[in-house]
Amino acid sequence: MQYRRFGRTNWQVSEIGYGMWGMAGWKGSSDDESRVSLQHAVNMGCNFFDTAWGYGAGHSESLLGDLIRNNPDKKLYTATKMPPKNFTWPSRREFTLDECFPPDHIEEYVHSSLRNAGLESFDLMQFHVWEDSWLDDDRWSKKMTALKDQGLFQAIGISLNRWEPWNGVRAVKTGLIDAVQVIYNIFDQNPEDELFPACAEHDVAVIARVPFDEGTLSGIVTRDSTWPEGDWRNTYFVPENLNAAVDHAEAVFPLIPAGMGKAEFALRFILHNKDVSTIIPGMRKLHHVESNCAASDGVMLSDELLAELKHHRWDRTPTSWSQ
Numbered sequence: 103m104q105y106r107r108f109g110r111t112n113w114q115v116s117e118i119g120y121g122m123w124g125m126a127g128w129k130g131s132s133d134d135e136s137r138v139s140l141q142h143a144v145n146m147g148c149n150f151f152d153t154a155w156g157y158g159a160g161h162s163e164s165l166l167g168d169l170i171r172n173n174p175d176k177k178l179y180t181a182t183k184m185p186p187k188n189f190t191w192p193s194r195r196e197f198t199l200d201e202c203f204p205p206d207h208i209e210e211y212v213h214s215s216l217r218n219a220g221l222e223s224f225d226l227m228q229f230h231v232w233e234d235s236w237l238d239d240d241r242w243s244k245k246m247t248a249l250k251d252q253g254l255f256q257a258i259g260i261s262l263n264r265w266e267p268w269n270g271v272r273a274v275k276t277g278l279i280d281a282v283q284v285i286y287n288i289f290d291q292n293p294e295d296e297l298f299p300a301c302a303e304h305d306v307a308v309i310a311r312v313p314f315d316e317g318t319l320s321g322i323v324t325r326d327s328t329w330p331e332g333d334w335r336n337t338y339f340v341p342e343n344l345n346a347a348v349d350h351a352e353a354v355f356p357l358i359p360a361g362m363g364k365a366e367f368a369l370r371f372i373l374h375n376k377d378v379s380t381i382i383p384g385m386r387k388l389h390h391v392e393s394n395c396a397a398s399d400g401v402m403l404s405d406e407l408l409a410e411l412k413h414h415r416w417d418r419t420p421t422s423w424s425q
Contacts, residue, residue: 103116103117103118103146103147103148103395103398104116104117104398104399104400105117105149106376106378106379106380107379108150108179108281108307108379108380109280109281109301109305109306109307109308109379110280110305110306110307111256111257111280111281111307113179113225115149115150115179115379115380116147116148116149116150116380116395116398117373117380117381117398118148118369118380118381118383118394118395118397118398119148119149119150119151119152119309119380119381119382120140120143120148120150120151120152120382120383120385121152121311121382121383121384121385122151122152122153122154122157122162122165122166122384123153123154123157123162123384124384124385124386125157125158125161125162125165125386126157126158126161126162126165131386133165135386135387135388136165136386137165137168137169138388139385139386139387139388139390139391140165140166140169141169141172141173142388142391142392143385143391143395144169144173144176144178146391146392146395147395147398148391148395149176149177149178149179150178150179150181150380150382151166151169151178151179151180151181152181152182152283152309152311152382153165153166153180153181153182153183154182154183154185154228154230155182155183155184155185155211155214155215155218155230156183156185156189156191156230160214160215160217160218161218163182163215163218163219164218164219164220166180166182166219167218167219167220167221168220170219170221171220179225179226180219180221180224180225180226181224181225181226181227181228181259181281181309182215182219182224182226182227182228183227183228183229183230183261184203184207184208184211184212184215184227184228184229184230185211185230186201186202186203186229186230186231187200187201187202187203187204187207188201188202190231191230191231191425192231192263192264192266192420192424192425193231193232193233193263195233195235197233198236199236199239199241199242202231202233202236203229203236203242204241205241205242205244205245208242208245208246208249209245209249212227212249212254212255213254215227216254222253223253223254223255223256224254224255224256225255225256225257226255226256226257226258226259226280226281227246227249227250227254227255227257227258227259228258228259228260228261228281228283229242229259229260229261230261231261231263232260232261232262232263232269232270232273233269234269234270234271234272234273237272237273237276237278243278246258257280257281258278258279258280258281259279259280259281259282259283259307259309260273260279260281260282260283261282261283261284261311262282262283262284262285262297263420264285264312264420264424264425265285265290265292265417265418265419265420265424266420267284267285267292267293267295267296267297268295268296268297270282270284270297271296271297271300274297274300274301274304274306275300275304277304279306280306280307281306281307281308281309281379282297282301282306282307282308282309283309283311283382284297284308284309284310284311285310285311285312286308286310286311286312286313286372286375286378287310287312287313287314287315287319287368287371287372288315288319288354288368288371288411288414289315289319289347289350289414289415289416289418290312290315290415290416290418291412291415292415292417293308294375294377298375298377301377302377307379307380308377308378308379309379309380309381309382310372310378310380310381310382311381311382313368313369313372313381313383314365314368314383315347315351315368316335316338316339316347317335318347318348318350318351319351319354319364319365319367319368320364320365320368321351321355321364321365323339323344323347323348323351324348325344325345325348327339327344334425337423337425338423338424338425340423343423343424350414350416353414354411354414357407357410357411359403359407363393365383365390365393365394365397366393366394366396366397367403369381369383369394369397369398370397370401370402370403371403371408371411373397373398373402374402374403374408
């Protein structure tokens with residue numbers, strides 16, 4: 103496992119982190135399987151774990167707390183996210199701070215997450231949705247500073263809406279946040295335009311999520327894919343999105359070097375960008391942990407291949423189904 107500096111926090115975090123949504127928010131999750139996978143990731147050198155209150159109303163946070171207690175001799179970085187008060191993902195332009203993150207709500211859910219995990223402090227506390235317009239109301243930053251000064255968390259982050267990397271640039275430039283979580287993959291290259299340069303200039307860490315485009319870039323999602331009733335992917339992979347995503351993925355797959363897997367290829371594309379501090383693929387299965395962590399070995403894709411992948415950038419606009 104290779105490690106990178108996490109912005110101005112100076113933490114050394116694993117290039118491959120652990121996204122914990124699937125352990126509580128997806129159908130078919132097993133706590134026993136999740137615990138085995140989490141521990142195996144630690145054994146392979148993973149030290150950054152990202153969860154949220156919204157992942158099972160704190161259930162994923164409890165799994166993370168157990169992991170920390172089971173590894174007292176290791177420094178494992180803990181990141182979670184506060185849900186918006188209106189419990190609506192993603193946020194919309196017209197949402198106000200009072201609708202999403204009034205000060206009392208921030209304090210309530212910071213303490214709720216700590217109780218769920220059984221921890222005295224998180225390393226990173228993030229807003230699970232974000233609007234740069236909230237910067238015009240300083241109550242959120244004053245509350246976060248006060249809670250940070252109490253030692254309840256060490257750093258502040260924001261998680262950006264799908265396909266809206268521009269909607270965090272202003273926050274980065276204020277110096278008020280330490281980390282940004284954003285979708286970045288072979289298709290979604292637009293964080294490179296404004297967000298990544300701003301993060302580099304202000305020494306803000308970048309957490310890359312959705313490295314496999316929800317499964318299309320790993321080849322798991324096909325035109326014939328179906329999911330259990332109640333699974334969020336039924337509303338995300340509507341025909342207009344499913345067919346287009348598979349088309350784009352099938353155009354990329356012929357570029358994969360011989361002997362390299364699809365998921366590995368997707369991760370190596372992201373790892374070439376030194377603005378990225380860590381990637382957080384979801385890893386519910388043991389074999390996912392092994393294959394994803396193995397991609398962090400310092401081997402880079404060729405410049406020629408990276409240049410070719412630039413042509414597969416796919417700029418998308420948020421819609422009612424994009425969540």
